[in-house]
Amino acid sequence: MAYDKFNILTSSAVPLPIENVDTDQIIPARFLKATERKGFGDNLFRDWRYNSDDTTKENFVLNNPIYSGKILVGGKNFGSGSSREHAAWAVYDYGFRCVVSSFFADIFRNNCLNIGVLPVQVSPEFLDKIFKAIEANPKSELVVNLPEQTITISETGEQERFAINDYKKGNLQNGFDDIDYLLNIKKDIETFAANTPL
Amino acid sequence: MSKTLFDKVWDSHVVQSIQNGPDVLFIDRHLVHEVTSPVAFLGLKNRGIQVLYPERTFATADHNTPTINQHLPVKDELSANQLKALEENSKAHNIPYWGLGHEKNGIVHVIGPENGITVPGATIVCGDSHTSTHGAFGAIAFGIGTSEVEMVLSTQCIMQPKPKSMRININGELNKAVTPKDVALFIISKLTTSGATGYFVEYAGDVFRNMSMEGRMTVCNLSIEMGARGGMIAPDEKTMEYIKGREFAPKGADWDKAMDYWNTLYTDHKAEFDKELHFNASDIEPMITYGTNPGMGMGIQNDIPTAEAVEGGAATYKKSLAYMEFNEGDPMIGKPIDFVFLGSCTNGRIEDFRAFASIIKGRRKADNVTAWLVPGSHRVEEAIKEEGILDILHSAGFELREPGCSACLAMNDDKIPAGKYAVSTSNRNFEGRQGPGARTLLASPLVAAAAAVTGKVTDPRELLELQDA
Numbered sequence: 001m002a003y004d005k006f007n008i009l010t011s012s013a014v015p016l017p018i019e020n021v022d023t024d025q026i027i028p029a030r031f032l033k034a035t036e037r038k039g040f041g042d043n044l045f046r047d048w049r050y051n052s053d054d055t056t057k058e059n060f061v062l063n064n065p066i067y068s069g070k071i072l073v074g075g076k077n078f079g080s081g082s083s084r085e086h087a088a089w090a091v092y093d094y095g096f097r098c099v100v101s102s103f104f105a106d107i108f109r110n111n112c113l114n115i116g117v118l119p120v121q122v123s124p125e126f127l128d129k130i131f132k133a134i135e136a137n138p139k140s141e142l143v144v145n146l147p148e149q150t151i152t153i154s155e156t157g158e159q160e161r162f163a164i165n166d167y168k169k170g171n172l173q174n175g176f177d178d179i180d181y182l183l184n185i186k187k188d189i190e191t192f193a194a195n196t197p198l
Numbered sequence: 199m200s201k202t203l204f205d206k207v208w209d210s211h212v213v214q215s216i217q218n219g220p221d222v223l224f225i226d227r228h229l230v231h232e233v234t235s236p237v238a239f240l241g242l243k244n245r246g247i248q249v250l251y252p253e254r255t256f257a258t259a260d261h262n263t264p265t266i267n268q269h270l271p272v273k274d275e276l277s278a279n280q281l282k283a284l285e286e287n288s289k290a291h292n293i294p295y296w297g298l299g300h301e302k303n304g305i306v307h308v309i310g311p312e313n314g315i316t317v318p319g320a321t322i323v324c325g326d327s328h329t330s331t332h333g334a335f336g337a338i339a340f341g342i343g344t345s346e347v348e349m350v351l352s353t354q355c356i357m358q359p360k361p362k363s364m365r366i367n368i369n370g371e372l373n374k375a376v377t378p379k380d381v382a383l384f385i386i387s388k389l390t391t392s393g394a395t396g397y398f399v400e401y402a403g404d405v406f407r408n409m410s411m412e413g414r415m416t417v418c419n420l421s422i423e424m425g426a427r428g429g430m431i432a433p434d435e436k437t438m439e440y441i442k443g444r445e446f447a448p449k450g451a452d453w454d455k456a457m458d459y460w461n462t463l464y465t466d467h468k469a470e471f472d473k474e475l476h477f478n479a480s481d482i483e484p485m486i487t488y489g490t491n492p493g494m495g496m497g498i499q500n501d502i503p504t505a506e507a508v509e510g511g512a513a514t515y516k517k518s519l520a521y522m523e524f525n526e527g528d529p530m531i532g533k534p535i536d537f538v539f540l541g542s543c544t545n546g547r548i549e550d551f552r553a554f555a556s557i558i559k560g561r562r563k564a565d566n567v568t569a570w571l572v573p574g575s576h577r578v579e580e581a582i583k584e585e586g587i588l589d590i591l592h593s594a595g596f597e598l599r600e601p602g603c604s605a606c607l608a609m610n611d612d613k614i615p616a617g618k619y620a621v622s623t624s625n626r627n628f629e630g631r632q633g634p635g636a637r638t639l640l641a642s643p644l645v646a647a648a649a650a651v652t653g654k655v656t657d658p659r660e661l662l663e664l665q666d667a
């Protein structure tokens with residue numbers, strides 16, 4: 001599925017300073033019944049956002065109009081748990097293009113990269129600085145520069161580099177996905193398969 | 199050069215290595231279920247392509263299926279829709295589909311091994327994180343997202359950087375009533391849920407060598423709960439014994455050839471791991487979790503740790519205990535419970551039902567407990583009947599449901615109500631995992647059985663001692 005190209009993103013951010021946010025919180029299993037990729041943003045953090053009678057929970061950050069933006073800043077070990085890509089879809093469909101944390105679960109990170117959400121892993125100290133900046137001013141902007149692989153807190157100029165492999169970086173910058181690449185080397189794959197018994 | 203078991207299998211499946219990028223990894227066998235596949239099939243349709251190797255692809259219905267009255271049409275419209283989509287997609291792409299009622303139907307990670315689809319040295323993927331189960335056979339097996347499901351359907355490959363390697367050694371003898379589930383929950387409690395992130399784990403030592411194949415599956419299944427990509431155990435005679443004669447396993451001359459290959463699948467003496475850990479078997483007690491991630495577990499006789507005593511954020515820890523309505527310092531023993539769930543790809547195999555039956559035999563289900571006993575597959579269900587376990591369950595006041603994932607992820611009607619406590623043999627105790635507001639205590643089938651007959655958290659050793667006396 002095609003997604004928008006990613007280069008430099010300047011945006012305010014939504015803070016979620018909770019550790020071990022698992023994919024069952026990002027999108028509960030009962031919302032995985034679709035056969036199309038539609039409407040997942042509405043159910044992002046469903047049970048933290050809404051009461052069981054569908055009224056909104058005032059104190060949850062997504063329901064607080066002070067906070068907005070295309071960047072979600074989470075606590076350590078973000079995205080643990082299930083392999084459901086729906087979690088990444090929900091993040092994307094809600095409008096986030098980048099998730100910042102000091103640590104990501106593997107599959108979630110992969111899923112994000114595959115659908116055009118950039119996971120930016122920063123040091124615990126830098127993560128703290130971001131949370132502090134947002135606390136002081138909810139409209140604080142972050143600049144996520146993919147070509148340079150840096151993230152900057154606009155107000156203070158504090159900056160950190162982040163890692164991403166060249167291949168995935170290229171994909172995000174060009175809006176390509178892996179299947180485009182794999183279909184191009186189909187001959188090699190077929191030769192390999194012929195030599196690999198079931 | 200010396201290689202680890204993992205290196206041997208991974209390296210032999212690399213079609214191409216991209217500089218400063220991932221490896222293109224060939225996938226031998228791909229397991230598909232109804233929930234994470236429809237959007238992937240839609241992707242193929244949009245690109246106008248067919249599944250490249252349907253003979254390497256197997257489809258079952260499990261996540262979303264009811265566990266009673268499976269012979270009737272599925273009532274939930276959305277679930278029925280997903281099942282229909284998988285059936286149609288399988289047909290359109292010539293993939294064998296083992297839907298509801300099919301003799302081979304069951305939880306995807308239970309039926310893979312049962313049918314000989316899971317073999318040593320293979321690469322196996324599925325859009326479910328507990329695909330790590332298949333590592334018990336010395337396969338590289340891991341969960342993938344839907345984009346990757348689409349990749350494998352269309353090209354039989356995925357693109358991933360090679361993970362780091364970790365070996366977890368446990369030597370010595372296990373204590374009484376300590377099951378493979380306890381071994382896994384013990385490891386996760388030591389490593390936390392992110393302790394193995396970025397790693398692929400090999401389990402080694404006496405404990406795993408002496409473990410049955412089903413026990414090994416339980417351990418490998420839970421690898422993902424410490425953040426690992428997957429876990430594996432070197433194949434041995436037990437592995438070959440288990441596989442031999444199963445439907446999709448190699449036969450005749452192919453079997454001999456396969457055996458020759460499988461016998462090379464071990465970690466070389468001098469091979470090095472990025473990380474190596476050692477534990478003593480005798481330190482492991484029957485385990486139970488008290489919080490909202492699988493790392494929040496402890497020996498069943500212990501008290502819930504205080505926030506100061508645990509690593510990580512105190513606020514997150516307190517939030518978790520508040521959800522559970524437990525206090526720091528509380529003992530778990532004696533806590534009243536409402537539900538018991540025996541099942542899932544972690545503990546839904548025949549040995550788990552045998553263990554459960556060993557405790558409830560001659561006892562009665564506690565009146566305050568609702569018990570959902572859900573076999574992992576039709577084959578398991580058959581064995582429960584053939585071995586007389588069904589009679590034991592019935593005389594103790596229990597009923598058996600039909601196979602599926604059930605309350606493991608509560609996508610069907612098997613939801614634990616808000617605020618209720620469930621002792622569950624499944625793999626995740628996240629907030630709301632077993633239903634909105636549900637509170638999950640992860641434990642072994644023995645602990646689940648002890649809770650089912652006493653109505654509260656109970657050390658299974660007490661009941662076993664009564665039996666021995």
Ligand code: SF4
Binds near residue numbers: 326
């Ligand atoms: S039983 Fe649970 S973990 Fe296993 S395949 Fe089903 S949903 Fe996934």
